[in-house]
Amino acid sequence: MDVMSRIERALAKAIGQCSLPGGPPRLAAAMHDSVFPRGARIRPRLCMAVAAACGEDSPALTDAAAASIELMHCASLVHDDLPCFDDAATRRGKPTVHVTHGEPLAVLAGDALIVLSFQTVIRAGMRNPQRMATILQTLGRAVGAPLGICAGQAWECEDEIDLAHYQQSKTGALFSAATVMGAAAAGTDAEPWRRLGELLGEAYQVADDLRDVVCTPEELGKPIGQDEAHGRPNAVKLLGLDGAIARLDALAEAAAASVPDCRGGADLRAHILSETMRLLPKELARRAA
């Protein structure tokens, strides 16, 4: 089964467990719509690519780790889209969860997705408590305070923003978790994989900044110009268009070079370079090619 099918299957299984009899059906629907239709699934694909490079021997645990990262990511999107944050009307080309299901269910769907993320790892990890514990620790650190995505979002509520911590928490944390958890799911010493995730998180941030400036809303499935509108830092504003593209290239090279020695290292390095190119807006990718 290909990687994307594995991810979708793992997510569908997790979400399915929330719509069992006895539960409120609208919450289940809001949770479903928070996760489907799919976005690029960049973080879980990264997690699975690292597990494969490490010679994964426990695919069910890899699937769970990958799904748990995506569930956290989806939870953060649903909450970030709320009226009190970005007040976003569309996401992935569809109305956002609070627009479709109302604000209370959007809050609760995000909460329940955070819980489901942990549950997904716990259910899959019972036979392998040591790996489970590493994965859960990594997940918690990447999402909570002081350094996870909740903290990243909370920096936007400070008068003085610590830019490095802001971007590392808001974007880098889940990318680092993806690489570390992929290695942990495969039973490999996981910490040496953190640097790769950090570099890819930074690359993703630059690419996201580029898309916010260059794409059309149709191409992006959500409004553009949001950094400008919300007074947020943006690499294109800081470095110029060509400077931002050069920075993305350099980060992809550094990421590929950071891959620890492992069986599937060559494949993984190639995967990293092609994936980073895919992050570029189509218009710029054509120009770069």
Place this chain on the structure above:
Amino acid sequence: MDVMSRIERALAKAIGQCSLPGGPPRLAAAMHDSVFPRGARIRPRLCMAVAAACGEDSPALTDAAAASIELMHCASLVHDDLPCFDDAATRRGKPTVHVTHGEPLAVLAGDALIVLSFQTVIRAGMRNPQRMATILQTLGRAVGAPLGICAGQAWECEDEIDLAHYQQSKTGALFSAATVMGAAAAGTDAEPWRRLGELLGEAYQVADDLRDVVCTPEELGKPIGQDEAHGRPNAVKLLGLDGAIARLDALAEAAAASVPDCRGGADLRAHILSETMRLLPKELARRAA
């Protein structure tokens, strides 16, 4: 060290880990104010009472289990108080978290507390992965969908409310988790302890309904008459004042009778009866005594 001091110490330790350097200070403050000053800490005290009755041999794990339940409870209060739910201005006699810190930080504090709750168990459970896994599974089930407190709150968004599932999820779930997790932390077969939690959850719900009708806002530290205002079911409305008090008595007796055989069973039964009496509004407790 007495039980309440252990609980406060465990909570302070958990919250302290969220205010380390590198994190956004306002989020840390909002998380702190979500947990302190303390409420009655009913759920963690129940968890510790059960662990003690089972002959606890791993106090650090008991403390973590108890704290994790309270962190989830506090997270749910912060989110339930939000403008899109109860729009509550006061809690425990103080302004609510969104009033003090703003709505974005209230959403994020709740999110980060959910994560912290899992982290607290994971950190304490590394040396005892089997117990840790049982505790984490119980915690996830009690909080997420379809049967946890998120689901309980979400029933309020349905046109047709399933009253039994609503109350079991909204209130019973965390009480059941408290008893099951207390037994699991002590290394005891945990499932036989679930019934005790369910009965005490129901007793608490009746007592809460009584307080909502009988107390003054000063006594309660939050507005009264909220069930009437929000069209929610209330035991006093259903059974009358005397009927509701009789129901609370019967539930306390049933709970005490349900305690599984264990070393500290007699003490625990006495604890249950006195604690349930403490739930009564002062005026009614005087009358009942």
